[in-house]
Amino acid sequence: MAEVHVIGQIMGATGFSESSLLCKWGVHTGAAWKLLSGVREGQTQVDTPQIGDMAYWSHPIDLHFATKGLQGWPRLHLQVWSQDSFGRCQLAGYGFCHVPSSPGTHQLDCPTWRPLGSWREQLARAFVGGGPQLLHGDAIYSGADRYRLHTTSGGTVHLELSLLLRHFDRYGVEC
Amino acid sequence: MAAAAPSVFLLMVNGQVESAQFPEYDDLYCKYCFVYGQDWAPTAGLEEGISQITSKSQDARRALVWNFPIDVTFKSTNPYGCEIPHGLTPALSFEGPQIVLSVYGPDVFGNDVVRGYGAVHVPLSPGRHKKTIPMFVPESTSKLQKFTSWFMGRRPEYTDPKVVAQGEGREVTRVRSQGFVTLLFNVVTKDMRKLGYDTGPPDTQGVSGPSPPQGLPR
Numbered sequence: 001m002a003e004v005h006v007i008g009q010i011m012g013a014t015g016f017s018e019s020s021l022l023c024k025w026g027v028h029t030g031a032a033w034k035l036l037s038g039v040r041e042g043q044t045q046v047d048t049p050q051i052g053d054m055a056y057w058s059h060p061i062d063l064h065f066a067t068k069g070l071q072g073w074p075r076l077h078l079q080v081w082s083q084d085s086f087g088r089c090q091l092a093g094y095g096f097c098h099v100p101s102s103p104g105t106h107q108l109d110c111p112t113w114r115p116l117g118s119w120r121e122q123l124a125r126a127f128v129g130g131g132p133q134l135l136h137g138d139a140i141y142s143g144a145d146r147y148r149l150h151t152t153s154g155g156t157v158h159l160e161l162s163l164l165l166r167h168f169d170r171y172g173v174e175c
Numbered sequence: 176m177a178a179a180a181p182s183v184f185l186l187m188v189n190g191q192v193e194s195a196q197f198p199e200y201d202d203l204y205c206k207y208c209f210v211y212g213q214d215w216a217p218t219a220g221l222e223e224g225i226s227q228i229t230s231k232s233q234d235a236r237r238a239l240v241w242n243f244p245i246d247v248t249f250k251s252t253n254p255y256g257c258e259i260p261h262g263l264t265p266a267l268s269f270e271g272p273q274i275v276l277s278v279y280g281p282d283v284f285g286n287d288v289v290r291g292y293g294a295v296h297v298p299l300s301p302g303r304h305k306k307t308i309p310m311f312v313p314e315s316t317s318k319l320q321k322f323t324s325w326f327m328g329r330r331p332e333y334t335d336p337k338v339v340a341q342g343e344g345r346e347v348t349r350v351r352s353q354g355f356v357t358l359l360f361n362v363v364t365k366d367m368r369k370l371g372y373d374t375g376p377p378d379t380q381g382v383s384g385p386s387p388p389q390g391l392p393r
Contacts, residue, residue, distance in 0.1 A: 007271050007296050012309065012352075022346070037270070043346035047311060051198060056309035056352040058293060060342050062270055083349075104300060104375025164299055165373045175373070 002168050003036075006063040006074070006099050008161035010044060012056035015155030016092050018082035021055040022046040023157065025079075027063060027099075028141055030072010038063035046083050054158075061161065070173065074099040077141045078157050080112055090129050093154025096141040102175045105162045112154035184251050184372070185218070185365040186272070188297055190358065192226060192243040195278065197310075197354035200290050203239055203280040204228045205356065209247060210294070210340040212270025220247035245274070245360075249297075272297045273340040276356055278310055286328030291354050294340045297362070300374035304360045311350040 013021055026041035044057035065074065077096040081089045093112025100106040116122065117132040125131035139145060168175055192205060208223040226243040249272055278291045291310025298304045313331040315321040324330050333339065367374060 005271075005299075007299065009295065020349075039342060042342045044342075045311075045345040045348040045350050048314065048349070048351050050351055050353040054352075056311060058295070058309055058311070058339075059345065060273065060294065060296065060340060062296070102375065103373045105298065105304075162296070162299060163375065167371045168373065170371070 001066045001068060002171060002173070003166040004065045004067065004074075004099075005164035005166075006038075006061060006065070006161055007164065008061050008105075008159060010057050010059040010061065010078075011158040011160055012047070012054050012058070013080055013155050013157045014054045016055070016080065016082070017155075018090070018092055019053075019055065020046055020048045020083045021080055021092060022083060022089075023057060023059070023078055023080050025059070025061075026077050026137075027074050028077060028138075029065065029074045030069070032069035033065050033067045033072055033074065036064040036066050061159075073101060075141045076110075076159070077137065078110060078112070079137075079140070080154065080157060084129070088129065090125075091131060091133050093157075094134065094140045095154075095157055097159070100161060100163050103163045103165045105160065108159040108161060110157040110159065112157060113151040114154050116150045116152050181366040181369055184367045184370055186249045186251070186297070186299065187363040187365070188248070188360055189220075189244070189246045190360040191245060192241050192276065193305075193357045193359050194241060195229075195239040195310075195354060195356045197239060197278070197280075197290060198237075199353065200280050201231050201239075202228055203278050203290060205241060205243070205276055205278045206336075207243075207245065207274055207276050208336065209249075209272050209297075210275055210337045211249065211272035214252055214270070215249050215272055216252050218248050218250045222247060245358075271299060274358070275336050275340050276308070276310070276358075277336045277339075278354070278356065282325070282328055282330075284328050288328060288330045289332045291352075291356075292333065292336060292339045293356060295358065298360055299362070299364070299367075300376075301362050301364050304362065305357065306360070307355050307357045309352045310354045310356055311352040314349045314351050316349075 023044045044059040047055040049055050080092040082092045083089050093114050095110045095112035097110040115132045205226045226241045229239050231237045273294050273296050275294045280290045282288045293308040293310040295308045
């Protein structure tokens with residue numbers, strides 16, 4: 001079985017209109033992949049930046065997969081939320097990116113989007129907060145049924161991931 | 176006589192904690208330590224260190240320079256051998272080593288308070304890597320607690336800085352990022368390729384990490 005190590009960090013996020021951001025992340029893989037060690041999902045701390053506008057999380061990611069096939073290459077899906085001084089959370093953006101497929105260190109910039117809703121919901125979100133959210137998280141990383149959504153863009157999440165592949169050459173796979 | 180296939184590999188890391196950028200604070204020192212899973216063991220070098228206290232330079236750069244050496248070698252311990260037979264889950268975990276940094280400095284009353292925590296994985300691919308990591312401090316929950324901790328000189332800190340290297344339990348913490356530290360690593364590995372690992376193209380001029388916002392010296 002070939003193995004993939006994903007080691008890195010969710011560095012932080014830029015471009016969001018709100019400060020005090022946190023990120024909920026998870027990894028989705030196909031049926032041929034098996035997670036041998038590491039945590040498959042998590043939530044970062046809430047960061048309020050003092051310098052500049054980039055919120056920094058430095059959340060460690062350390063995953064070890066074994067795989068029998070190339071289909072279903074791991075995808076990292078992210079939900080960025082902002083937290084106000086009362087502790088309420090409001091959705092700032094959804095995003096996903098594939099884990100890189102070549103060994104080495106990669107800088108990833110993942111753009112995010114959030115559902116727009118009707119003009120009434122947009123007005124309510126501006127004054128009171130809240131706003132529409134997805135019922136099922138798999139719309140973040142799958143293309144099915146996306147055509148129903150009308151969304152607006154959020155900021156960008158920055159990640160740095162290092163890939164370590166093992167035994168891929170044994171199976172003739174070039175990465 | 177053919178040599179037996181190796182069962183462990185070595186990771187040799189040397190480098191330095193180069194400098195820091197903290198616009199609001201001065202007279203800082205840093206401590207580093209390494210956090211690693213149970214399948215790694217340091218075989219040579221120092222696992223922890225405390226640097227000197229540095230002050231900002233008088234010129235326009237206002238740089239905080241430590242130039243503090245790092246020199247450690249890790250061995251991956253792997254008693255069951257490195258092969259995973261079909262369908263069997265091995266009993267070991269990888270958890271690559273991370274370096275955890277804590278920066279401290281004096282406050283207005285002269286007490287030693289924490290100015291930032293940060294962590295980054297030690298790169299596993301051979302070559303030269305420069306990393307700039309953001310440093311953050313835990314935030315007080317309420318304004319009253321913030322004032323009391325400023326007055327008494329007892330800021331919120333982590334009881335064990337190694338918590339910074341983990342992802343679990345972070346969802347209940349609120350932090351403030353307030354500076355950056357630049358690290359330089361030179362990595363040499365032994366027997367990783369023989370064990371089947373592909374670490375990617377060698378990095379001769381690897382520069383990674385977020386760039387500080389405009390206006391701060393790089």
